[in-house]
Amino acid sequence: NGALKSSETEWDQYLTDRKKKGYNTIQFVTTQWRGGDMDREGRVAFTGSGRIELNIEFFQRLDQKVDRINEYGLVAAPVLLWALPSITGRYLSPGYYLPHEEAILLAKYMVARYGGNQVVWILGGDGEYLKAYEQHWKEIGRGVFGEGKHQGIVAQHPHGKSWIGKAYVEEDWLDILGYQSSHSTSQGTVDWINKGPMVEDWDQIPAKPIMNLEPIYEEIHENVTALDVRQATWWSLFSTPVSGVTYGANGIWPWLREGESILNHRDAPWTSTWSESLKLPSGTQVPYARKFFENFSWWEFTPAHEELLVNQPGDKNYKEFVSILKSPDYKTLLVYFPSRLDISIINRLGLVYSGSWFDPVNGTSKKANFKAGQRILDFSQDKDQDMILVLKAN
Structure with missing residues (x-):
């Protein structure tokens, strides 16, 4: 109106x-x-x-x-x-x-x-x-x-x-x-x-x-x-x-x-x-x-949670559905955590990623610490809110 x-x-x-x-x-x-x-x-x-x-x-x-x-x-x-x-x-x-x-x-x-x-x-x-x-x-x-x-x-x-x-x-x-x-x-x-x-x-x-x-x-x-x-x-x-x-x-x-x-x-x-x-x-x-x-070639991303998640938390609790987007070459992965969660992601191509956390509440980013270079990558999101994990291959 x-x-x-x-x-x-x-x-x-x-x-x-x-x-x-x-x-x-x-x-x-x-x-x-x-x-x-x-x-x-x-x-x-x-x-x-x-x-x-x-x-x-x-x-x-x-x-x-x-x-x-x-x-x-x-x-x-x-x-x-x-x-x-x-x-x-x-x-x-x-x-x-x-x-x-x-x-x-x-x-x-x-x-x-x-x-x-x-x-x-x-x-x-x-x-x-x-x-x-x-x-x-x-x-x-x-x-x-x-x-x-x-x-x-x-x-x-x-x-x-x-x-x-x-x-x-x-x-x-x-x-x-x-x-x-x-x-x-x-x-x-x-x-x-x-x-x-x-x-x-x-x-x-x-x-x-x-x-x-x-x-x-x-x-x-x-x-x-x-x-x-x-x-x-x-x-x-x-x-x-x-x-x-x-x-x-x-x-x-x-x-x-x-x-x-x-x-x-x-x-x-x-x-x-x-x-x-x-x-x-x-x-x-x-x-x-x-x-x-706008930091990415966003028009190239496609959903990939079914392919890359070891286990989907949303299967047990619908409010914990984790979503993943990937670039065509897997060199960029975006992971949406709707809440505090632990997940594991399959590193399909064995790439070495660096990571950051994007906070959708204030629009800021900070470094993500995790053990890189593994075939299974483990992540813990420990804030009582949603967060987006950004993974980029070196």
Whole structure:
């Protein structure tokens, strides 16, 4: 809701904070939807259904917000058609209630309007893109982006724990395979990130970026911790070839001000205002992942925990799932420890590694001490938090 609800001063405050912390992409919804029924001025993007009429003043105001994102050196990621087909407020979401042709026309209008900006298009938001809706959304995607004349790349944002990678393998208009792991720390959710269909399919389908577009939000539940958010972030980055990840805070996405509640969502009185949410710990910590991976040829890394771990702690306790990424020549290994753990790694090529520990809480590194040159390398992570071990061959 940031682009819909914020004042110019608030938007600048938010973008300044995000740029400073190392974010590079800003997601926002481009029309009224179930979580925001109008903009700050009380306007909606369009009216009607079988016949729609655009509100140009709504888009003129939105123009300034989109331009401002780019002026800060950030990429705009507009969600064109919010689409959740169930739950309260679905009647506000154009991706749910607009007829087929009108949905295409509305999306094409927004693509034309913001095609001069630096953008990553998110066609649908929180939608069901399989089952009875699969052909509907494939045709919308082809209708909006199928000619290939648009600037920018295209993603889909599915509802929780939905994977469309295989079903959409022949949809050339879809550039990013997004998924949503949802907002839980339960075994079902953690196992879905680490062992789910994305993990099984990534090397069986044409190569495209795969990324978690909605891991658990900070403050979405009263007991969510910074560690919970970091674990979902790093597990997601290590579960498939590295591409990217999203951070969300439960007070920022609805752009909450003092005394407000979230439209069409359950009451969450513990949630901070949007401005106070800028100070939440994970909001600072998650961008350290970007700074960390920029030290490597990250696009070459592939998951390797099944190949290189002697024993997987996550088989006994799902919260202790250890993830490994490797470079093609095995000369760089990255190991994510979600907690205090002892593990053993197979040194496949008998290389001599030096090591360092990266701390995702503060973004610092220190030397790792271990017995190098062995066929089995033993490591102890003794901090009561998550850590990343970096191994480089000499």
